[in-house]
Amino acid sequence: MTRERRQAWALVFVATLTMAVSYVDRQVLAVLAPTVTRALAIDETSYGLLAGAFSLAYLVGAPLSGRLIDRFGARRGLVGAVVVWSLVSAAHALAPGFGTLFALRIALGLSESPSFPGATQTVHRALPPEERARGIGILFTGSSLGAIVAAPLATAVEARFGWRGAMLVTALVGLVWLPLWFAVAWSGFGRARLDVRPAAPSHERTSFLDMLRHRAVLRATLLVIGSSPIVAFALIWASKYLVTTHGLTQAAVGRLLWLPPLGFDLGAVLFGDRAARLRSRSAPRSLVAVAAVFALSLALVPLAKTPLVAVALVSVAVFGSGGLYALLTGDMLARVPSSCVSVAGGCTAAAQALASVVVNPLIGKSVQATGSYTTALLALAALLVPCVVGWLAWPDAPRQDGVGA
DSSP, X not given: OOHHHHHHXXXXXXXXXXXXXXXXXHHHHHHTHHHHHHHTTOOHHHHHHHHHHHHHHHHHHHHHHHHHHHHHOHHHHHHHHHHHHHHHHHHGGGOOSHHHHHHHHHHHHHHHTTHHHHHHHHHHXXXXXGGHHHHHHHHHHHHHHHHHHHHHHHHHHHHHHHHHHHHHHHGGGHHHHHHHHHHHHSSHHHHHHHSOOOOOOGGGOOOHHHHHTOHHHHHHHHHHHHHHHHHHIXXXXXXXXXXXXXXXXXXXXXXXXXXXXXXXXXXXXXXXHHHHHHOOSSOOHHHHHHHHHHHGGGGGGGGOSSHHHXXXXXXXXXXXXXXXXXXXXXXXXXXXXXXXXXXXXXXXXXXXXXXXXXXHHHHHHHHHHHSSSHHHHHHHHHHHHHHHHXXXXXXXXOOSSOTTO
């Protein structure tokens, strides 16, 4: 491996850690949800609204922050975002009740919204076109890495210092990331790659609304809407599901919840790597279909008799969803103008947030009304089917990266 290639991948790996930091901060509430909701007298419906509050803010912030990242660059933008969201995350420790926590979730969603657009821009500028699908697959491991760390870390700190102490300690993770980013992004190579905005030829100049209507972005958005609720269940509701349905303690939940994020990692990396190896002009429809089959295993979770089997099935479903994320993102970024990749990434992040805004309160209402997660799990699996069929049937937009041409 050449020195230049090592430096490029160093940028990708540290950008991946940006996603990990953001997911540690956003996941602590989900991991400790049984404890926090009991302490603050928050019911299932209200907990769904808390999840929706974060997602609504992310929905608003992601496309706008993507435009700002495209204009000013990820090198400085990510530093500012990490500092702000770490402070907001730490403030969760002071929340006296639902109202304050609701406002803090909105603030956290807004401040974390530059994370994915900035990270995707880093991958796009650091790597050559033929390696970007692999880079996107690696990038998605950051979110699940953060979720893997959040579960045992939050439960361990909570056992000793309470849930407020856990909120404060986990917010300090961003301080570990900052020197790594300064080391790679402020190097000569990092400045050269990240600070040079690709020139957009006249035929590539698109407005913000044009990008929202771009065929590749709309197509990717459809698949995001179908797959992201499966990931949302694993990350936001799995802790409460295991406590309610299988009677686990908060500490026991922390020992199991690293498995679904690991499944997401494996799916994103393996499917992203396979797509990079194919280097096909056409969209990887067969890979999308295979990943979707894995994701549909969520429908089998209500049949699980033990918590370990339930978590294993959720992990398989998230494995498929991770593959879908990597495939749809890599395919989309290959088909949008190079000067607009952060906006495109922001649009799919916003679609993920929109799905969460709608789905999480509905899950809460369903569970509170039925006393069971079965209806919600079957509905989430059913939602994926028409979205996958629609993506597979949607005609490809022309590629912009020259691969497979």
